[in-house]
Amino acid sequence: MVAAAIKRRITGELTAKEQAAKEKREASNYKGKPVSVDGRNGTIIGNPFGRVKVRFGDGSESTHLPEKIETPVEEKPESKPTEEATQPSEKPKTTEEKSQLELWADNTIQESKKRLNVGLDPEVLSAYAIKGAFKIARGVKDFTAWSKEMLSEFGEAIRPHL
Secondary structure, eight states, X not given: OHHHHHHHHHHTOOOHXXXXXXXXXXXXXXXXXXXXXXXXXXXXXXXXXXOEEEEETTSOEEEEOGGGOBOOOOOXXXXXXXXXXXXXXXXXXXXXXXXXXXXXXXXXXXXXXXXXXXXXXHHHHHHHHHHHHHHHHTTOOOHHHHHHHHHHHHOGGGGGGO
């Protein structure tokens, strides 16, 4: 069930209940939410005493009333992206370019390498599925190319699960 919910989240085909929960969360001021205050983009790091604490891109922090919190201001690109930077299966260069879901998958896979397991943990399997789905979303359409990328990133241990 978790894997099916993750797949729906990636593909954008949420159930009505999941969509309502997503909209409710987006309307709230949760930790990690990207926001804008007075034209400056930042991320919420806490909600002390009915206020919202925000960390900005330059590292500074400040506390604001919830009414001052707005959706992030889009920054205009300074130059056109090069053809090399737009390759479909290219890995994201920074943490900001990865989704929370993909970061969770990365962390789960890294943590699993520190544990001794018999068989494959279902949580780790779903993390691999998420990583594979993101490779497809970035443009890898051929199974052969996809499996080569998965093997190069995760090693031979994943071969039986492809």
